[in-house]
Amino acid sequence: AAGNGEAAPADRPALPDEIAELTDLSNREDPYPYLGKLRERSPYRPFENLVVVGRHAQISAVLRDPAMSAARHRAASSPTPHGPRTRNFLHLDPPEHTRYRRLVAGAFARRKVGNLAPRIREIALELFRGASETGTLEIIDDLAYPLPLRVICELLGVPFEDRPLLQNWSATLSTALEPPLGPSAGRMTPDAARARASFVVYFQKLIEERRAAPQDDLISHLLGVEEDGQRLDDHDILATCVLLLNAGHETTVNLIGNAVLALLRHPEQFDRLRADAALAPAAVEEVLRYDAPVQMTTRVVRQDGRLGDTDLRAGDTVLLLLGAAGRDPDVYPDPDRFDIGREHAAPHLAFSAGPHFCLGAGLARLEVAIALELFGALLVRPRLRPGGTAYKRNLNLRGPASLLVDVDGVR
Ligand code: HEM
Secondary structure, three states: OOOOOOOOOOOOOOOOOHHHHOOHHOOOOEEEEEEEEHHHHHEEEEOOOOOEEOHHHHHHHHHHHOEEEEOOHOOOOOOOOOOOOOOOOHHHOOOHHHHHHHHHHHHHHHOHHHHHHHHHHHHHHHHHHHHHHHHHHHHHHHHHHHHHHHHHHHHOOOOOHHHHHHHHHOOOHHHHOOOOOOOOOOOOHHHHHHHHHHHHHHHHHHHHHHHHHOOOOHHHHHHOOOOOOOOHHHHHHHHHHHHHHHOOOOHHHHHHHHHHHHHOOOOOOHHHHHHHHHHHHHHHHHHHHHOOEOEEEEEEEEEOOEEEEOOEEOEEEEEHHHHOOOOOOOOOOOOOOOOOOOOOOOOOOOOOOOOEEEEOHHHHHHHHHHHHHHHEEEEEOOOOEEEEEEEEOOEEOEEEEEEEEEOOOOO
């Protein structure tokens, strides 16, 4: 976690109040007042090499600016300034990013996302039915984790029995994605490094198996894609598998958790959804705006420039508060109100924007819309168990760690 109560080491200044409030674990439940303060000051330079950006228009511009690099290892503050830890395309810039992403998108497109709806529904139904015998659901363990994990594993071609392993590694690795705000942020913990190594060994073996005997799964398609004589090498495929599994899983878990919480805390909105299941996709968009599962991302300044009234210097890390953008009153009137019928004047930034716009947005939207529709249709009188909600420690990948919901039955 980023700086929670840990003493600042001698080589870094103490956290300024605005940052300390945000990173304080006791504010996980509702970070939005603190994100709001940072948005008002944005762009804001709390440390030598860091600029914090929280306004929707500014973030949107930075994400589309070719002067901003996604190669995080180039940051002046990077613990590994000489090379990327991984070569997955989340950390590449055009034109290399464009080539790599196009190949992966090509493999992804062979399994049309819309065609997955019946299978996603089947999995979700099975999970709801299996979980409800006791009159209580633990939304995270019973639904939010297994649904996207099963979907991405089936897409990739990961055998059923290996899922618990992957779930474990994925959760451990996600703790390494914390923003560069606290003393230990941006460095991989030994646990996360071990989890990454386990992923690599695991997928190496699976890639070998698929090369010998291709199937209709994403790993086989990744091995087969070719465009203008370009192919993905084994290293690229490996990094992509880890990225897809991790990016495509933890994030969706949190979106389901954040959505269930928002709906049960706003019963009038939940009633609207139950009266009209066609509102499920709009409810998903509103949750993405209101309580983003990925709260932050970063870019590195390539060359000196300016953002608003702030100078940017080459090597600066720009921290983009995607979660703060969703509550920006310049874009969303009455931004703290959760309203699934809201017209969005500008697209939310929860899936980023520009060249790195989330490759799995369509899949995530579909999975969560189906989950919410069934949640509304199947459960009789679902309600939050008082004291039954606890947040994860993560500041960036934000969501409940546990979420107990009492029900009177399942239809
Ligand atoms: C990129 C969010 C689900 C695969 C991103 C980025 C964000 C994001 C914010 C860009 C970060 C940046 O610009 O630095 C989310 C959220 C999800 C979700 C909130 C669920 C609610 C998924 C799923 C998959 C996926 C289901 C795949 C199965 C990817 C990939 C990238 C990406 C491959 C890298 C794209 C690139 O660099 O060109 N996602 N994601 N994501 N996401 Fe997602």
